Amino acid sequence: MQAQSREPVPTPLECDVLVVGGGINGAGIARDAAGRGLSVVLCEQHDLAAHTSSSSSKLIHGGLRYLEHYEFGLVRKALIEREVLLRSAPHIMWPLRFVMPHAKGQRPAWLIRLGMFLYDHLARRELLPGSRGLDLRRHAAGAPLKAEFTRGFVYSDGWVDDARLVVLNAMAAAEKGARIHTRTRCESLVRQGQQWQATLRQADGHAVQVRARCVVNAAGPWVAQFLGETAHVRSGKSVRLVKGSHIVVKRLFEHDHAYIFQNPDGRIVFAIPYERDFTLIGTTDVEYRGDSAKVAISDEEIGYLCALSNRYFSKPIAPADVLWSYAGVRPLLEDAAADASAVTRDYQLDLNRDGAPLLSVFGGKITTFRKLAEEAVDMIAPVLGNSRGSWTADACLPGGDLFAPTPQNRSVREFDGFVHDLQQQYAWLPPQLLQRYARAYGSRAHALLKGKSKLEEMGEEIFAGLYAAEVDYLLRHEWATCAADILWRRSKLGLHFPKGSEAVLDAWLAARGQRSVELLPEAQAASR
Template structure:
């Protein structure tokens, strides 16, 4: 019998597995937010789950978002009231479930000449406030930019503006925590593992999953979920070639990061004369995140990158509002992703719907394909996906995730609570006192990354020496091992750009140093 490396869901390690075959109720292909969310929901309903991802979790679209939990204010222009309402309801559900990686954020919209009349914008914001119940987030208001702190970095011509609420999310860690929760509920998570063959048989699916080292796992699954994002249509054509060809509209969104442009804690929403929206958001303490673009994309979804034209566009639009000009030379980092949106008749990329749809193929063992979606509605998407799929497998467990915290989110108890969001700072202060042998800033970073899992990270440690080698400034072996053992991380890039954003803060060359350290310290 062949020995196959198995990505053990309880530890994150590749370990020998004595059997080369697995059986499960649900095989999920794709480790982005939709795939991880569906795996979590399915495992929570008692279904046996295998998830495979060809790269790292959140390696593509799901770590390349604008990192907002929002209703989508601009979607009101396109009369997508149902989508906006669904997202607004989810906004507060998510904030309660993981207050360590998500938190409320106030947005300032400067009013420029030539834009819609102020009364019309105010009416739109009122509708945005009223479409769904709000318990955590304050409503919108008009502001005088000459008096409000958010007016200081702006050009003097901007005198009036509006302020409203949405939320911020660490998108890559949101994907990760869904995968961790799925694993803790029994799912088996395989990263860097491609589904290289898939065959429909009378009583189920047979799939071949090939790890990057060449070893393989054969999986017999009662059902398959196609959550491959930009590759959804391609995968569906391979899995069910007799069916009609499907098309997704691929939209490239790019972002730039510059040194911090303002000291206050609000974000900005800027509108270009062509109707496009760009955000400028406080990011990683020392930076400002600016994005996004909306461009139709035809290339390789795995090799998407920002263009010089996009960088110039984001710099020019930001410079129209900020008193300090922003140039391409100010850009310290960029990232791009491809959003797989449902194909519709919209001529302009920015107008394409961000809603999602499912296709459930029951011509034999079920195959569920997910088209479209946005990060804010991932939990609802996963819930609706299982409401469709679970009955075909004889599972009647029902929805559960709205009343459950994500790993580390149980700072105020095991169920989501408003207090966890409103008082998160006090929990951080308590942990800083509990772990007073660590620098307070490091405890604050751990708290934001791990929530209550900070206690697992620091268990049995009582000094900096007990944290192991300091591989880079503020990065200790204890945290690296935690990523490897509990968060499916393998490479330095996984750790510095998805498990954290330390790559922005650490010296150039740290990624090479860390990869060398990992090679010399196998688990």
Template sequence: MEQASGTIECDLLVVGGGINGAGIARDAAGRGLSVVLCEKDDLASHTSSASTKLIHGGLRYLEHYEFRLVRKALIEREVLLRSAPHIMRPLRFVMPHDQGQRPGWMIRAGLFLYDSLARRELLPASQGVDLRRHGAGKPLKKAYTRGFAYSDGWVDDARLVVLNAMDAAEKGALVLTRTQCEAAAPQDGFWHATLRKPDSRAMQVRARCMVNATGPWAAGFRQAATGQASSQTLRLIKGSHIVVRCLFDHPYAYIFQHPDGRIVFAIPYERDFTLIGTTDVDYEGDPDQVVIDQEETAYLCELTNHYFERPLTPADVVWSYSGVRPLVEDEAADASEVTRDYRLEFEDRGAPLLSVFGGKITTFRKLAEEAVDMLAPALGNRQGGWTGNACLPGGDVFGPQPSNRAVLEFERFVQDLQQKYAWIAPQLVERYARAYGTRVDKLLAGRSSMEDMEEEIAPGLFAVEVDYLMRHEWVLTAADILWRRSKLGLHLPRGAEEKLEAWMAASRAVASVPSGTS
């Protein structure tokens, strides 16, 4: 990274701090390229933190004959699980069979295909289940006596973005959050961009290549930068989720298919809750202002009530979130049928630009690898992809290389940490292990008693953790911590967010006082 006359010079400017932008920045930095990543809000503020939080092949995409996409995603499931076993884990799904669905033999054949499209080392095969005897049958209505079980994975989506950004930064990338790319134009073979910080300070960047990973804003950003419309058309689809108190007390998730063909999941969430989603509706509003509406909440409750014995009403919802998925338009009549595959558009009209359209969280690593492969020749870079056999920060729980053991024996890692930090409550150590992996040692460096943890700002949230997040994970607000770096906001009492915000403001004020002043 070079800085000449106030201008930052780099190989690659990545605009967009969601999973695709962070993944591309990480891959490029790991190949020795100088990278600047800018994001107008916090990392994972939009689509990338509003997913159903699954690492999956997409069982329902088989219905639309998207075998290539499903196979690619199925291969990636286990690659990702091995890379970050602290924020990902295998999850077993149960699909109750409803009389209105396809015949059982047809569903079983689809699951056999799902099992067979990619090699599995970590995830067990699908099977038929008797819901009268299986643990997942207890909370369901008695009419559901048979079903099917299969495996996919769960992921903390917002932390996945942050870990990619951390890895990029540790490999030399400059990560700028709350920094808007105000303008970008090609000139003399380079991209000249103006970035605007929250305090209105402008930064100038001169980049050899630029990546447009702005998600729902990708088409508009590309047109503003190049003056020409893209050949790709984005269809914005709103997906909403609701969170309620636990509807069941077992470790299985459910997949329900509505008679209209749409899929809804009910997933164990944050120990005390159940996550239900998603909706798929066309969206034409501002992606910055997306929220769930009453019809979506009613729809999710209605479908859940079709299966569970315990009735659910909108009044039971304790939290909800919505995101806009920028999907590649394929003329599908129903929003739920639009392809989740991605398109990479590379062009060079004076300076190379790569725009990312579409995609799903499961295939982000492959997307990033393909994107940097496309950019590398223009940058004279001959280093190949490397992320397929690399851990994300904190994922090296049993050595530097990804391993099946790290996934299968993660509980042992947790237990070892609980013994090492026996002076901390075991449940808190487990939370640290699942959020930070091996970086727990960095978080707790120099601490040997609860007094060393400093102030308990909110129940289970100590100053040492907040300080770590502010120093190493680009945290600037209480919401960054409570709703993206963690979901502590679900567990804390009223007023906790305001108290945390005040503590952080005071901490920043102290840090800004020059040394030696009183």
């Protein structure tokens, strides 16, 4: 009898570290580990930054309100990181001044002044000015507010494009040798002595076998579920899922400052200039027990944010004025706090060494992701026989080396000069479009525009300001596969384009033979 031929068994991927989770912590750990010479595979079940890491308030901040909970160590750590991050990626992060109006019945003025004094002095500042009192009757920030708000305070923090921050970390990891697998779920994980055997399932059903010396569980809201159901490991730590929601409305003020508002219930909410034409208002803190992949803002949250805005701004808004909204689940480290807004934003790393090492990440916030990643790799590297030291504190993320090799402070302070130079070099591009490229891609804008000398060479203009050349760049270099990736995570162009743009772009991609995937529920609701 003739023997039946069999399909050859694919050779498993071999790596030092398998990172599960493509949010900010997973991408940051992959970058740090790859930069120390460890071989890395990262898998993410959806798109990079598809959930929590693209649903933040978009701030690099110490957390002024955390001082009330005596979290001085966390605030100091975050304040130090604030300037480190600004230097690393001045194209997607920049300084932002915050105005806090003051009214009777709120936190007393002396307490606010004390808090801001601590905020200014808990860590060294080189890039950001300090706080001061403000006469809102004489400052531009007072004009949009109701007349009753005559006094206030102003202090500094930073803005970040959160989803792009994740992508840049993944790019940096890949450029140092890491293999990044998006739309790829880790469906099984088995310890075999001092090694892990993992099965990764891609969106098309294809299975990838991985043998890893160490696994990092950076699954965010799914960290505990992954431990119990996939890795079959018990842990004494847990996360508390807290939903944070935001709304976007037409621009409520003309200046470039943001606001921090105190609500009578003790909550803090921001109103931030957003995408040139809009104002971003958030966030809420609501206990969440549903499916973390299907989180959505509630009518009650929309009403709450509108009411808070109307408490301060002269121009009222209603739920009907909300152009877009988003919600995300923050996997906060469980600390038994009664109030969701009081739950710590700090993190803990849990290293299980009952055989091959398994490191799980509990909690965290965007501002401290780099330090978390550094500490995580400091824990696993010696176990893997790697003695290279930390390196990311002085390194730029892709596109952040605007004036290399000159001091990075120059990149933060002279970003407008970089834009001017770019406009001189590519004078054939509309200035507003080049400004957007500068902000999104930094020095990598040269890679996007390489070999082009006129607008016609950018390819088809799919929508106003979105050319085929940019889409191709995102597909090739940033793991974009569908319209939601391009319009809502790699950019926020979906806010500027007409309703239905996702379907048009997905059809355009399909016509060119580009891969398209089913949109996640939260990406389908493009506008209200």
